[in-house]
Amino acid sequence: MTSTTTARALRDTGLQWRPAKGDRFVIPDREMDDVVFVVSDMTIEAHDLPSGQVLGFNGTTEWALDSVDAAEVLWLPREGQLREHLGGAMVCLRPAGAQWGVTTRRDRGAAQVVAATVAADAEEAYALALLALRGTTARQLLPVAAGGLAAVLAPLPSATWTTTTPGGALTVADVVAGAVGGLGADPATGWREALAALLEAWTRSLETGAGDGAEATAEASEVAQVAEAGANGVLVDLVGATWDVAVASGAADPAATLDPAVVACALAHVRTWPTSASGDASTAAGAGGGDALAELLERTGRQAATTR
Numbered sequence: 001m002t003s004t005t006t007a008r009a010l011r012d013t014g015l016q017w018r019p020a021k022g023d024r025f026v027i028p029d030r031e032m033d034d035v036v037f038v039v040s041d042m043t044i045e046a047h048d049l050p051s052g053q054v055l056g057f058n059g060t061t062e063w064a065l066d067s068v069d070a071a072e073v074l075w076l077p078r079e080g081q082l083r084e085h086l087g088g089a090m091v092c093l094r095p096a097g098a099q100w101g102v103t104t105r106r107d108r109g110a111a112q113v114v115a116a117t118v119a120a121d122a123e124e125a126y127a128l129a130l131l132a133l134r135g136t137t138a139r140q141l142l143p144v145a146a147g148g149l150a151a152v153l154a155p156l157p158s159a160t161w162t163t164t165t166p167g168g169a170l171t172v173a174d175v176v177a178g179a180v181g182g183l184g185a186d187p188a189t190g191w192r193e194a195l196a197a198l199l200e201a202w203t204r205s206l207e208t209g210a211g212d213g214a215e216a217t218a219e220a221s222e223v224a225q226v227a228e229a230g231a232n233g234v235l236v237d238l239v240g241a242t243w244d245v246a247v248a249s250g251a252a253d254p255a256a257t258l259d260p261a262v263v264a265c266a267l268a269h270v271r272t273w274p275t276s277a278s279g280d281a282s283t284a285a286g287a288g289g290g291d292a293l294a295e296l297l298e299r300t301g302r303q304a305a306t307t308r
Contacts, residue, residue, distance in 0.1 A: 002076045002127040004033065005196075006143045008203040010077070010127065013134040015085070017075040019053065024076040027068060036076065082126035089133055093122060097155055102129040106260065113260050117144070118151040132261040138231035138269065142202050145238040145262045146195055149179070152246045152257050158188045165244040166302060172248050179234075179241035202231055232269040239266045240300055255293055255304075267296045 002010075004026060017023070023039045026032075053070040083090055091103040091114065100122040105114050117132060119125035128147045135141040153176065161173045170178075173187040180198050184190030205227045239262060246254035294304055 001036075001121060002078075002082070002123050003143070004028070004074060004076070005199040005203040006124060006127045006131055007074050007076050008206055009131055009135065009140045009143050011074065012140055012206040013131070013136070015077075015130075015134065017070075017077075019070055019075075022078070024078065025073040026076065027073050037073075077127060077130075079123045079126055082123065082130055085130050086126065086133070090129075093125070096151075099151060099154060100125045102126050104129050104133065106133060108260065108264075115260050116256060117147065117259060119147055120150075120154065132259050135261060135265075137228055138235045138265055139202060139206055139228055141259075141262050141265050142231060142235060142238070143199055144259050145235050145242070145266075146199050148257050148259055148262065149176075149238050149242045149245070150192075150195060152242055152249065152251065153191055156188070156245070156249060160249050161187045163248045165248045167244075170244075172245050175241050175244045179237040198234070202227075202234060205231075232266075235262065236266045236269060236300070239263065239296070240302070243297065243302060258293060260292070263292050263296055267292050267299075270296060270299045273299070 001024075011017075019025075019039050021039055024036050025039070026034075026036055077085070086102075086104060089104045089106060091105055093100060093102050095101070096116070096118050099118050099120050101116045101118045102122075102125040103114060103116045105112055115129075115132065117125050117129040119128055124147075128144050131140065132144045135144065156172070162171050164171055165175050173183060176187065176191055177183045177194075180191065180194040182190075183194055239258060242257050243254055246257045251257060297304055
């Protein structure tokens with residue numbers, strides 16, 4: 001099922017929803033975030049009113065809830081709906097070990113790139129692929145970056161958590177803990193909860209309301225700018241951790257673990273740093289040979305993995 005964090009980010013990209021029979025949604029911030037509702041002629045109907053669209057709850061006398069504005073609920077797109085929105089970018093869905101990978105074809109300037117988005121659930125993989133296509137900000141792309149890290153951590157043997165990452169100073173557990181804000185006593189099991197909590201906090205920041213009036217709008221804009229600046233740092237941390245873990249674990253192609261949209265967003269932020277790890281922006285760009293990932297690795301003090 002599409003996660004609420006990915007659904008929030010998709011909504012923030014402007015993905016439109018017109019409630020229809022069979023659609024799923026949750027009602028956030030009413031102490032029932034985990035309850036998934038389904039639009040149905042019998043229980044939940046969509047009504048168009050002059051004030052806007054509402055979802056009416058039929059026969060729910062045991063609840064203090066008769067209806068809710070459609071704008072106040074969070075749509076969880078289904079697999080078929082996600083494929084429809086992917087359109088011509090969709091290439092295929094295939095198993096990726098114990099996970100699922102969605103391959104999409106995307107325009108990058110004058111060229112096209114093929115990227116694979118992996119998740120434990122096929123529907124979530126579709127949702128992340130769509131988010132990678134639509135997302136333009138760090139906050140929107142954080143679920144995609146987190147999905148890349150989760151894809152390399154999920155099959156990781158317990159012993160690998162103590163393996164030294166490139167650079168020789170930190171272990172896999174150290175790197176992941178630094179990116180997600182701590183792992184607890186058992187990194188091999190604690191990373192999922194830590195990563196989920198990180199995403200929950202940042203995707204909720206997408207819901208900052210503008211309020212009424214120019215002053216409220218200006219304040220909301222300032223808050224959004226500060227949040228985006230913080231999200232850029234988190235995004236770079238997730239990208240770095242994903243690369244380091246992939247290399248440390250001996251992934252055949254570490255580059256395949258990083259989504260091109262996430263790399264491009266992270267690189268745009270890193271380019272604003274006053275200095276890079278190489279100390280020379282022009283050298284870093286040249287070393288990358290026009291390749292965004294190579295330049296990002298150079299600027300963050302990493303090296304491209306050698307062919308295995």
